Amino acid sequence: MPNQMSQLEDEQTRHQSNESLSGNGGAVSKTLSLSEESETAVLRNLSPELRHLLQNLAETTGSSTTDILGKGLVLIGAAIKAKEKGLRLGMADEKGRFVKEIIGF
Numbered sequence: 001m002p003n004q005m006s007q008l009e010d011e012q013t014r015h016q017s018n019e020s021l022s023g024n025g026g027a028v029s030k031t032l033s034l035s036e037e038s039e040t041a042v043l044r045n046l047s048p049e050l051r052h053l054l055q056n057l058a059e060t061t062g063s064s065t066t067d068i069l070g071k072g073l074v075l076i077g078a079a080i081k082a083k084e085k086g087l088r089l090g091m092a093d094e095k096g097r098f099v100k101e102i103i104g105f
Contacts, residue, residue: 039066079105 043051043065058065079089083105090101 042069076105 043054046054054065054068057063057068061068063071079102082089088098088101089105090098093099
């Protein structure tokens, strides 16, 4: 029986054709299709703080919680791939200057 990580990797592989990453502007979009039952199970297993954060992000962006989770997974994947290539993940100001590095990947 596959473990949760390989199930997640399988899910990511199945949805790679729906993935869009843009290097100039940082646009990240990903569509994950979870059944209502699966989504409920994921939400139930989150801490109250993470559930609240997820719901706030969804409301703020006008997205579903599933979309927020999908985009987060894509962003983490992109950060890991970038790190493997010697790149860093960060934020730039309006002039494109690197002002903050995001670490932990």
